[in-house]
Amino acid sequence: PASTVAFANQKGGVGKTTTVISLGAALVELGERVLLVDMDPQGSLGVGLGIEPHSREVTVYNLLMQDGSTFEEAVVGTAIEGLDLLPANIDLAAAELLLVQETAREQALQRVLREARYRYDRILVDCPPSLGLLTINGLTAADGVIVPLECEYFALRGMSLLMQTLERVRARLNPDLELQGIVATMVDTRTLHAREVLERVREAFGDLLYTTTINRTIRFAEAPVAGEPILTYSSESRGAGAYRELAREIRGRETVS
Amino acid sequence: PASTVAFANQKGGVGKTTTVISLGAALVELGERVLLVDMDPQGSLGVGLGIEPHSREVTVYNLLMQDGSTFEEAVVGTAIEGLDLLPANIDLAAAELLLVQETAREQALQRVLREARYRYDRILVDCPPSLGLLTINGLTAADGVIVPLECEYFALRGMSLLMQTLERVRARLNPDLELQGIVATMVDTRTLHAREVLERVREAFGDLLYTTTINRTIRFAEAPVAGEPILTYSSESRGAGAYRELAREIRGRETVS
Ligand SMILES: Nc1ncnc2c1ncn2[C@@H]1O[C@H](COP(=O)(O)OP(=O)(O)OP(=O)(O)O)[C@@H](O)[C@H]1O
Ligand SMILES: Nc1ncnc2c1ncn2[C@@H]1O[C@H](COP(=O)(O)OP(=O)(O)OP(=O)(O)O)[C@@H](O)[C@H]1O
Ligand SMILES: [Mg+2]
């Protein structure tokens, strides 16, 4: 079955959605069949891929609530052959409240993906900027978690909380959950501040920090307006190249371990 | 009593916390007594002001849950005379789940601030990056809301959802809630993309967009490391000046209306 990876960080705006879209497209270039799953009621994954999430009748919400909808009704093809999307929209915000009362509320996404795992090589889950039930579902359904981290102080300070949450999920819900790595995003190599924060992350997390870093470039903000990943929007750009490099590094680490 | 303003945007990383800290400090410079209230379990307001929120025994959480703690026990002075903080930490995440079952759950913060409003000229509430119960509490307790908006596509797309939420809060919980304005943050005047998005915001929201815009500068990321607002960390910087200008514009609009 497909390996499932959650992208989580409760700090907002650190590049979770951009990483899921860009990495997904880069893995497809390497020949993988990839499913992207949006667990954020903002629906940014769909927006970034030119798919209007708010007009979809059936989304991940319906599958989580088990209202009889099927995976086939919810999943959407993207403009990239081999890259599918399980979209979210504002309905998902209701799931967070409704799931609280359900038994096995943390395993709702795991149930949804049980069959889908046989149709793809990899499933990437985009989490919202919080540590609530939607993110916990993403972490419980996943084999591993990758943490996009903007090199700034608030995000750095938030890491201990995130690590505690991963530990709690591992202890109570998903013993095999592995922290696969931390990817430094939006790095502005010209500033001392970014270099200092990057150094502190390297000291604290060592090899967990991917050697590939993603520099800040305006191309990332432009690509969603065109509704496509930077990999196709600006294929020769440094930003596209950085995520191709990250995809190779992630696959390289898998064969080693 | 003090006018209470919530700073809300479910899009993450758009400058909510930075705006609350910077604007708070600028209003104190103009002679106001200001209370900052953190409704985000990340506790960034405290972190940005050099106050360690995770070591506080009594925070806004205890007051929301009415466990017998007093406002005096929770409130913390900052290094700036006239600027106080009601801190939050991870305990607040529990409040979101616990409050769901309570009656009048949306008015918990309103009750907490009822007396405090007589000790300050202005109360600024920092909301988390979501439209859940903590943000709804902030909007219900407030007279007005200011929306920090990064000039990027995902944040722009999120505005319709935010406006719908404000409308719902106004209809059901707080009829006097006024959208005071939208402040463009992290503006990179060199890029066409930022100018294009800014133009779209101006078309969609007209006078609601403050004429003061906050440009992107690394000073904002450096100030939290020093545990102080940019107003004191780098008083002569463009970033500090921009928030002084915003404070004057906000007060100027109040005398007119
Ligand atoms: N390397 C980069 N350089 C410049 N801009 C970037 C980069 N990565 C992402 N961005 C931009 O930064 C903004 C935030 O990124 P994104 O929305 O992916 O973060 P997020 O963590 O998913 O946010 P949220 O917490 O709201 O879900 C977007 O406008 C995106 O286009
Ligand atoms: N005008 C600016 N120029 C450059 N950096 C900025 C600016 N405003 C804020 N920042 C930086 O951007 C990052 C995000 O800002 P901030 O944390 O205030 O946003 P937020 O909306 O409160 O995030 P969250 O959604 O996680 O609560 C911080 O590192 C901050 O220092
Ligand atoms: Mg996102």
Ligand SMILES: [Mg+2]
């Ligand atoms: Mg914040």
